[in-house]
Amino acid sequence: MTLRVRLTLYFTIIVVLPLTVAGLAARFVLVRDVERRVERSVDLILRGIAEELELIRLRAGDVAEDLASPGRGLGAAMDAQDREALRDAIDGVVGRRRRASVVVVTDPSGRVLAARTEMPRFLPGVDPPTVDELADRAVNGDLPPLVVGEVRAVEAMSGRVLGWVLAARWFDQALAQRLADAVDLQLTLVAAGRPVATTDAFMRLPDGSELPVSEQVARATAGSVVRSQELDGVGLVASRSPQQILDIRRWVNGGLVAVLLLAVLTAAVLGWLVAQMVVRPVEALAEAAGDVAAGDLDRRIDVEGGGEISVLGEAFNTMTAHQR
Numbered sequence: 001m002t003l004r005v006r007l008t009l010y011f012t013i014i015v016v017l018p019l020t021v022a023g024l025a026a027r028f029v030l031v032r033d034v035e036r037r038v039e040r041s042v043d044l045i046l047r048g049i050a051e052e053l054e055l056i057r058l059r060a061g062d063v064a065e066d067l068a069s070p071g072r073g074l075g076a077a078m079d080a081q082d083r084e085a086l087r088d089a090i091d092g093v094v095g096r097r098r099r100a101s102v103v104v105v106t107d108p109s110g111r112v113l114a115a116r117t118e119m120p121r122f123l124p125g126v127d128p129p130t131v132d133e134l135a136d137r138a139v140n141g142d143l144p145p146l147v148v149g150e151v152r153a154v155e156a157m158s159g160r161v162l163g164w165v166l167a168a169r170w171f172d173q174a175l176a177q178r179l180a181d182a183v184d185l186q187l188t189l190v191a192a193g194r195p196v197a198t199t200d201a202f203m204r205l206p207d208g209s210e211l212p213v214s215e216q217v218a219r220a221t222a223g224s225v226v227r228s229q230e231l232d233g234v235g236l237v238a239s240r241s242p243q244q245i246l247d248i249r250r251w252v253n254g255g256l257v258a259v260l261l262l263a264v265l266t267a268a269v270l271g272w273l274v275a276q277m278v279v280r281p282v283e284a285l286a287e288a289a290g291d292v293a294a295g296d297l298d299r300r301i302d303v304e305g306g307g308e309i310s311v312l313g314e315a316f317n318t319m320t321a322h323q324r
Helices: 003-068 074-079 083-097 131-139 173-180 213-220 243-293 308-323
Strands: 102-106 112-117 147-155 161-170 186-191 194-198 225-230 234-240
Touching (some): 074 147, 102 147
Antiparallel strands (some): 102 161
């Protein structure tokens, strides 16, 4: 490899290497900033979804409150065990307000007197509670995590409890889709530490995994931004495809490659010019030395400018003069 080529390569490396390090550092900072922005936006959306879930619970509670109010005459129907009247009362309230997908009316012991439920949709392997199980939990005031709602007591004028009314929405696929419809993300509902519904049709979570659901979602949706929030007995896991991050990465990578290519080309040209400035006098001196070695003692070289090369040229001319 000639001196000219070596000098050109050295100059190119000296220029390009710092630019490469600076570009990679800028890429990391910019992409990380975008990641933080996306994470913050998902957190804000998740808090909004949690608030909406609380509103759904309160609205279901309004249905239970409406049914349990004295004006509905539910107490008399309970005393008379008039199931037809109970069903009519439920249909009248639920059909008008559409705020509950499951309503169960029980006597004080928890025996079901009337019920209206929509068919829930959960992930495979998740079995919804039966009406009798809901009734048992309602009497104890302990709703299962697969429903979101409230329980109200139906009382006589004397204060005696005539029965219980449970009104709720299923914590299922339909609810997950409703919550996620207004936002650009995928939502997974968690109950009792396991996923029960998800809007991501392509996500497959392992059965019996001991990892938190948020970690399972992160592994199942590689590259997505995943955030989670725990509520009363249930949880929300939101994941967003990092399209914005990917777009920024493509833009930064494209810009970085373009800058590096321009830097390599510029450094190579400048390196070649610098190498020419250094090598040309050395080549002239080597040629003159060859002529002197062949016996031409009158050989001189032209000395231009200053610096070490000029000093060397003057020394060469002085040497050949003494040889004569």
